[in-house]
Amino acid sequence: MxxxxxxxxxxxxxxxxxxxxxxxxARALEHIAAEPTTTVIVGARGxxxxxxxxxxxxxxxxxxxxxxRKFAAAVIARLDGTPxxxxxxxxxxxxxxxxxxxxxxxxxxFAVNHLAHYLLARLLAPYLADDARVILTTSDTxxxxxxxxxxxxxxxxxxxxxxxxxFGMRAYTASKLCNLLTARSLAEQPRVRERDIEVYAxxxxxxxxxxxxxxxxxxxxxxxxxxxxxxxxxxxxxxxxYNMGTPxxxxxxxxxxxxxxxxxxxxHVYVSVLKGEVTYPKPGELALDDQLRDDLWTQSAAMVxxxxxxxS
Ligand SMILES: NC(=O)c1ccc[n+]([C@@H]2O[C@H](COP(=O)([O-])OP(=O)(O)OC[C@H]3O[C@@H](n4cnc5c(N)ncnc54)[C@H](OP(=O)(O)O)[C@@H]3O)[C@@H](O)[C@H]2O)c1
Numbered sequence: 001m002x003x004x005x006x007x008x009x010x011x012x013x014x015x016x017x018x019x020x021x022x023x024x025x026a027r028a029l030e031h032i033a034a035e036p037t038t039t040v041i042v043g044a045r046g047x048x049x050x051x052x053x054x055x056x057x058x059x060x061x062x063x064x065x066x067x068x069r070k071f072a073a074a075v076i077a078r079l080d081g082t083p084x085x086x087x088x089x090x091x092x093x094x095x096x097x098x099x100x101x102x103x104x105x106x107x108x109x110f111a112v113n114h115l116a117h118y119l120l121a122r123l124l125a126p127y128l129a130d131d132a133r134v135i136l137t138t139s140d141t142x143x144x145x146x147x148x149x150x151x152x153x154x155x156x157x158x159x160x161x162x163x164x165x166x167f168g169m170r171a172y173t174a175s176k177l178c179n180l181l182t183a184r185s186l187a188e189q190p191r192v193r194e195r196d197i198e199v200y201a202x203x204x205x206x207x208x209x210x211x212x213x214x215x216x217x218x219x220x221x222x223x224x225x226x227x228x229x230x231x232x233x234x235x236x237x238x239x240x241x242y243n244m245g246t247p248x249x250x251x252x253x254x255x256x257x258x259x260x261x262x263x264x265x266x267x268h269v270y271v272s273v274l275k276g277e278v279t280y281p282k283p284g285e286l287a288l289d290d291q292l293r294d295d296l297w298t299q300s301a302a303m304v305x306x307x308x309x310x311x312s
Contacts, residue, residue, distance in 0.1 A: 017032075035259055151286060
């Protein structure tokens, strides 16, 4: 950020968000930015996409842990003591094969979807307001009940450093399981509980028309609409999770969760959009494994160079 921003006025709701420049996050941002007395700071990697007027952007490339640290420091400097009301960790990506690593040496999908957001949550947790919200975008594809591509078991070290390149969708579903486990860990941290901070794992549901699988060419777009979407329409009759929703609806729900217009019932961390409706299903079996949850927290801390202490 080169332009000197005016101080944040007292009484302003502060939202810090990743993944707000495309797809579901961009639709959510339209609603959030339209809220009165709200300051939104978006972490963006500078792919030339625009944000609504008044939204502030700070550089963030989630493929680099150092960039995450610099972003967190820039957010803290910008806020200058004003606490964060909602932290929305929505960015995500998919890979075809797990054959690339980030500069930090971690498999790219695991590093971007999980590790970078884990670090960001840890670094910004002390700057959350009492009663703040943290939202991590997960996916119901973490769950074996939804797809056979969901993990049967998890070896955290192998996710970070795959012994051999594997299918990207499996890395994706595992990374989304990590988002849900991280939400559960964060919600359990003593300082988070003491300060009444709410933590949610948000599943937008299967959503067409985003850039998650990479930007489509006009021809690919036509094929999707003519062939792939109708197939999912048929499959969706038997498996509700395969009904394709819109970024507009998923973004609307994410915005409601962000602003507090939607408050899940007590005790529910997992919020899932199914056929356009907000539901609170039981997460998949691995997501409820407390040992795995704690191992992921501890091993992720070691990977980002933090102690596995409470985050705030
Ligand atoms: N679409 C679905 O069916 C579906 C289903 C369940 C869950 N989800 C989850 O929903 C979230 C949003 O996905 P989407 O479908 O809206 O996809 P999308 O259109 O591709 O949006 C992804 C967002 O993440 C950002 N991002 C990706 N890599 C980044 C990086 N290295 N550094 C900084 N930002 C990065 C993108 O920034 P750029 O604008 O720079 O590309 C974009 O803002 C993801 O977490 C995804 O896993 C999606």
